[in-house]
Amino acid sequence: MSNIPETGRTRRVTIRLVVLQILVVSLLATLGGRLWYLQIRNASVYTAKATGNHIREVVEPAVRGEILDASGRILAGNETKLVVSVSRTSLLQQKDAGKAVLTRLADVLGMPAKDVQEKVRLCDAKTQQPCWNGSPYQPIPVTKEATTQQAMQIMERREDFPGVTAQPTAVRHYTGAEGANLAQVLGYLSPVTDDEVSKTADKAGLDRYLPADQIGRAGLESVYDRDLRGTAGITKLEVDNLGRVIGTADQAAPQTGNNLVTSIDAKVQKVVEDNLAQAMSDARKTFDKVTNRNYEADSGAAVVMDVHTGRIVAMASAPTYDPNLWQGGISGKDYQALTSKESNFPLLNRAIQGQSAPGSTFKVISTTAAVQAGYSLDGRYDCPKAMTIGGREFKNFESESFGAISLERALEVSCDTVFYGLAYDQWMKDGGIKPKKDPGDWFFKTAHQFGLGAKTGIDLPSEVPGRVPDRQWKQSFYDNNKDAWCKQAEKGGNSFSDQIARENCVDGYQMRAGDAVNFAIGQGDTLVTPVQMARIYSALANGGTFYRPTVAKAVISPGGDLVREIAPHEDGRLPGDQKLLGYIDQATAGVITSGTAAWKFTGAGWPQGKIELHAKTGTAEVEGKQTTSWLTTYSRDYAVVMTISQGGTGSGGSGDAIRRIYQSLYGVDDKGNIDQGKALLPKPQAELPKFNPDGTAIIKPASFDASAGPSGAVGPADSVGSVGPVAAASSVVPVGDPGVAGGSPRVFLDPDRPGGGTPVPGVSAAVAVEPTRSTTGRGRA
C-alpha cells in the first residue's frame, strides 16, 4: 500500500508532541500530589472540620443531685419552674426573623418586647449581657417564672408561637429545711463562662463544661460539683449547609447527678444559727466599758462537730444571706449587695474563712506545750497579779492574784501570769533575744502540732490556714515590711507608730520576750479559725485523735444506692499522753463549774452532773476594735465553738448561746431538767438515711418540733449522760482583708472577762492592753 503515507508528522512535530505529553503528565502528577497532600497527609484536619461543619449539639441539661442533711432532709433540691424557651432556628425561618413572634410572646409574658429580644440574641464580642451564650441550636430560656396561665396561652396557640415552648424544668432551690439557712456551707451555682466552655471543649463527660451549664462556685456545690452535676444529654444533630436538621448522629440521655448526704442536721443547724444571731443581737445591747459604747458584734461563726468523726453537725456564719438569690442567675444589684462592705461580705463562711486571735482558748495548747517542755502537771506555779518582763508590766485581768496554783487551776481561772512565766522561762532557755542555734520553741512547736497555721482540709473551698507567729514567720514578715518601717523611721516622727517603726526597722525579726509571752495566751499575731478550734477541742474530747473536718458523708446515686462513702479521716494525734488529756478534761470541766464560764452554765442551771460539759473561754483584744468573744466547748459527743467579732468576752458574748445549743441537743430545759424526747440529737447520726427505690430519702417522723430557739426546749429531765461543752466565739475576718493579712491585728491580751454578769468564783485576770510589738517584747535580758 505504497500510496498510503507512513505518517503525517515531521521530526519537529514529533518533538512538539513529546513536549505536549510531558506537560500533560506533569499536570496530572501535580493533581495526584495535591490529592495525596489533602487526603492522606491532612486527612485528620479536614475530618475534624467536616465534623464541625455538619454536627450540631443540642444539650439537655442534667437534673442536679440534691444535698441532704444527715436524716435525708433536702437542703438543696430542685424546684420545677415553667420555663418558656424560644428556638432560634425556628425564629429565623419566619419571614421577619421572628420579630412578630417575640413581640406576641412578650405581650403574653407581660415583659417589654425589648427584653425578650435581648435575651434571645446571641452573645458575641460586641453584645453584652443580656444575651444568650449557649449554642444557637439550643432552646433559649426567656423566663423561668412563667405562670400556668401564660404557658397555656402559648401552648394552645401553637400557630402564633412557632418555636416557642413552655415546659416544666428543674431549677436549683435551697429549701431552708427546718428553717436552716446554711447559705455559706451549701454555696451556690452560676453559669459557666465562655472561657470555661472553650477551655474544656476538647474534653468529654464531666470534664467538659457545656454552654448554659450551671456549676458550683462555692461551698458544697463547688467541692462536690462533679458528683452533683450529672451528665448532660447531648444529641448530635446532622445539619446541612443551611443549618437544617437532616438526621441524628448520636443521642445520649441526660443522667441525673448523684445526691450528697451531709452530716449536717437541719434542726440543729437552725438552733445554732438562731443562737448565733441572738448572741450577736444581745451583744449589741451590751455596753462595753472599754470603748464606752455597745458592742458592734459585726460578724460571728459557730461550729458543732461530732468529736468521734470530725463531721460537721452544724456550721453557721453571720452575717448571712438568702441562697435563693442565685436562682436563675443573680441580679447585678443583689450581687453588688452581697459583695459590698456595707453588707460585711455575707458570702464568706467565717467558720473556715474568718480568722482571729484565739485568746485564752489557746491555753490548752500552752498547757500541753509546758508539759512537753518538761514542766510538771503536779507542780504549782505562781499567779501574781502582774509580772515584769523586759521592763514591762504584764497584768492579770483586774489584777487578780491567786498565789501558787496548779496548771489546772490556771486554766480554770485563766491566769495569764502563770503562762507568762512559763513562756518567759522557755524564751530565756532558748537564748532570749539572742536565740541559740536550735531553740526548743515548745510553744510554737505545740501550736503546729495542734494543726494551727495550716488548713484543716475540710471539704469546703477557700479555707484559710490562720497563723502561728513563730521565728520563721517573724523573719519573713520582717523581710516584707522592713523597707516600709525604715522609711517611716527615717522621717523621724515621734508618734507611737513612729517609735514602733524605728524599733522594728532595726530588729523586727527578733522573737522578743513580749512576743513569746503574748503567744502563750493566744494573743499577739496568732490567728485561728473556728473550725481549727473545733478540731482541737474534738480531739480533747475523743481521747486525742485529730479528725479531718468533713461536711459530706456519702454520695448516693439517684436510685438511692451508695456510690461512695466519705469516711472519717484521722490526721494524727494530740501531743501529750492520757494523763495530760485527763488533766485538761478536768480543768475544762472546772471552767463550767467554777471557772470563767460557770456563770453561764452551772450558774444558769446546767445539769453538769448528768451531762458533763467542758469549756474554755477566750477574749481577744484587737487594736482599734472591741474584743473578740471566743467560747470553745465539748461534751462527750460534740465540740461546739462560737466566736463573735467585737462581741465582748468569751463567756459573756457566747455563753448563753452555746448553753442553749447544748440544751437543744440534749433536751435540757432552763431549770436543768432533761427530756430525751425533746433532744434534737443526743447522739450524732451515725447511719446514712434509707432511701426509697425512687431515690427519695425515708425521713423518720420527727418526734417533736424543733422549737429550739434561744428560748430552748425545756422538759422534765432524764439524765442523758455526762457531757462537757465548751464554746468559743471568734472574730471573723474576710480573707484577704489587708488589715488582717498584713498580720497586724494587734491583739493585746486579755483572758476571759465575764461580760458584765456576776463574776463566778475564779474569774481570771484582765491584763493591761499593750501594743505587742513595741514595748511588750522589748525585754532585753
Add this chain to the structure above:
Amino acid sequence: MTSYGSYRQLRLAPQRGGVPKALAKDSPLWRIDWILLLAAAVLSLGSSLLVWSATRGRDSLTHGDPQYFLFRHLTNVMVGAVLCAVVIAIGSRRFRTVVPFLYAGVILLLMATLSPLGSTINGQHSWIQLGGGFSVQPAEFAKLAIVLSMALVMSDQVDAGEREFPANKAVFRALVWATLPMAIVMLMPDAGSVMVMAVIVLGILLASGAANRWVFGLILAGVGGCVAIWKLGVLSKYQIDRFAAFANPALDPSGVGYNTAQARIAIGSGGLTGKGLFHGTQTTGQFVPEQQTDFVFTVAGEELGFLGAMAIIVLLGVVLWRGCRIARQATDLYGTIVAAGVVAWFAFQGFENIGMCLGIMPVAGIPLPFVSYGGSSMFSTWVAIGLLQAVQSQRPIAA
C-alpha cells in the same frame, strides 16, 4: 526526502452496505482504540453515581425525584455515545469536508446566546434554553469548532505535500478562525472557557509544527495580556480577591472562598477510602455548591476517598495517553492536530477543574470532561472522542 501523500490519493473502503460493511476486515470497528473508549465510558458511566449522590437530596433542583439527575446524566452519556459513533462512521476524511458548516453553525449558536434568545445563568450570558428543561451551552461546541477549523486550515498545504510545516499565512488564518468564537465567548463573559480555548490554540500550534515564534508569541501575548489587565486596574479589588481566593479562602469568605474551603474540606475528609457512596457528610449536607457540575470531583474525593479520586485522575490520564498516541500515529497532520487539540483541551480543562477543587487553581466555571453533569459538555466531549477514534481508525491496518 520523504514524500508526503495527499489524502486525495488515499484508497477509500470498498463499497459495501450495512452490517457486512461494519464487520468487514477493514471496517473502522476493528481499528478504533478500545482502551480509549473503555476509559471514557467508565468515566462517564461511573460519574453518574457521583452526580446522583450530589443531587439526590437537592429537592429544589430535582423536583422531588432523587434519580432525576442520574437518568439525565445517563441520557447525556447515551446521546454522547451515539454522536461519537456517528463521527466514527463518517470517518476523519469525510468529516473534514463538513468542518466549515459545523464552524458556521457554532458561530451562529454563539451569537444567538448574546441575542434575546440566550439566557443568563450565574451572571453569564452563555446558555440557550430549548424548552422542556433542556438548554445548550454553545461555548462547549466552540471548543470543537476551534480544534477542527484550525486543523483544517493549518494542515491543508502540509497534507497536500506542498509544505513541510504550515505557512505563516495559514497559521495566521487559523488564529483568526480561532479568535472569532473566543471573542464571542469573551463577551458572554465566560473567561474560563476562553482560557481553555487559548490553551487549545497553544496545543494546536505546538502540534502543528508551526514556527517557534508563533508558539512563544502566543505565550507572550497571554502573559502580556494578564499583566496589562493587572496593571491597568481593569479588575476591581473584589474581582482580584475572588480570583485569589483559591489560595486564601479568607479573601472571599462568603463567595468563592466558601466554595473552595468547603470543597477542600469535602476532599480532605475523605481520607484514603472515603466515607462511602451517599455517606459523605459534606455532600449530604450540601455544603459544596455546584456539586454535580463544576465541583463534582469533591463527591469522589469525599465519598470514594483518595483511591476513588485517584481513579478519576488515572482514567483521565489514560484518555490523554491514548490521545497523544493517536496524535503521534496519525497518518496526516490534520489528524495529529485534531488529536493534539483534544488532548490539550481535556488536559487543561481537567487540570483546571480538579485543581480548583483541590485549591491549587482559581475558581472558573468549567466542567470536568466526562464527569460533570451537563449535556453540552458531555456531547462535545464524546464528539471529540469520536474524532480521536476516527483519526485512529483511518491509519493503516497493522501495516
